[in-house]
């Protein structure tokens with residue numbers, strides 16, 4: 001029963017998905033992000049939760065150090081306008097495999113801008129818990145797939 | 154096979170070069186017990202032994218994370234590169250968790266001389282996660298000077314940190330219910346340094362007196378455990394804490410890195426041996442082992458002899 005040093009896989013199969021739930025910009029209303037953090041925890045994920053007002057560079061550092069699979073940004077006022085800048089910073093840091101979704105109040109006409117910047121999903125008011133969880137799980141799985149490929153798996 | 158060893162080599166050299174993303178990724182692999190995690194851990198071994206590992210344990214809400222935040226500031230002032238591994242409990246129902254310790258260390262997020270990683274206990278009891286020893290080795294090999302470990306809010310019998318950390322700081326604070334109950338003798342046993350945090354509270358002096366009284370009941374040597382009082386939120390008492398940690402480390406390891414590493418590796422092996430042996434013994438359903446166990450049940454053999462016999466019949470050939 002000695003555990004020899006044979007290597008058969010190097011995926012993270014079976015280990016919980018890791019999500020960063022945070023807020024950037026100036027708005028401090030964190031009820032939404034708290035609720036989503038609890039949803040994902042109850043769905044078995046490991047959630048890094050931060051207070052609001054994170055700088056874009058801090059989000060990059062958090063995502064890097066915590067090796068998260070997805071980032072959820074809550075925006076209730078105008079915070080979402082700096083999301084494209086955040087997406088660029090993530091790419092700059094080589095975090096292309098991290099998937100991003102957004103929740104909160106996003107005016108219809110500004111959604112295409114976010115999606116074009118690489119945001120994968122947007123959840124408006126009244127979104128269902130199951131839909132959010134389902135989507136987050138799917139995105140986490142995609143992220144891991146990409147990470148494995150990036151390392152030549 | 155060669156693809157995988159290429160992968161490990163690649164990750165290892167990037168990690169050794171100080172690439173944060175590679176360290177973070179390596180930690181995930183080790184934490185998920187992927188096979189490559191074993192290979193990675195094995196590969197970093199020759200590069201370990203430089204980092205000092207400081208464990209911080211104590212009851213929920215005592216101020217562990219806030220104290221670590223202040224410790225980082227102090228150690229950064231000494232130009233040390235500081236890594237933190239913070240373990241939070243997981244939900245027994247969903248297995249998920251909200252990892253919130255680093256929230257209190259937010260001011261250091263953007264400092265390239267600080268690396269913070271949150272881990273979930275993933276159901277592991279004892280105050281840490283099952284992978285934490287190996288995670289510490291990865292960080293050590295990546296060249297960080299100090300690794301600070303925050304256990305889950307403990308204070309009862311979660312003394313596992315003593316197997317991982319070189320120096321153990323046990324922290325308590327007034328106002329956590331019955332002061333003496335909040336921290337039990339078992340956890341005092343492992344303390345190299347005791348901290349009474351929240352010294353700004355009027356009840357802090359009483360907590361300090363109680364802790365000192367409890368220390369008196371311990372063995373001779375342990376009476377030398379320094380008691381430091383701190384206000385983590387204001388950063389006061391932190392200089393004293395760092396110097397208490399330093400002098401305990403000095404007397405424990407004669408300031409010798411190799412002695413420290415020898416001690417750490419011995420603890421690692423003992424821990425793994427215990428796990429492996431447990432696994433072996435529980436899986437051994439042979440008639441020979443059944444007859445030894447029956448002898449125990451019937452009172453014809455004491456536990457110690459039975460254990461030796463069980464190991465011998467099964468593994469005598471390879472021992």
Ligand SMILES: Nc1nc2c(ncn2[C@@H]2O[C@H](COP(=O)(O)OP(=O)(O)OP(=O)(O)O)[C@@H](O)[C@H]2O)c(=O)[nH]1
Nearest residue numbers: 212213214215216217218219306350351384385386
């Ligand atoms: N008055 C006062 N409050 C403090 C002090 N240190 C920490 N706190 C407060 O105590 C609370 C708990 O602090 P944490 O650092 O989260 O405690 P912890 O031990 O890490 O808690 P867990 O990780 O949940 O077990 C927070 O509200 C802190 O602001 C202190 O020295 N004085």
Ligand SMILES: [Mg+2]
Nearest residue numbers: 217218254303
């Ligand atoms: Mg904490």
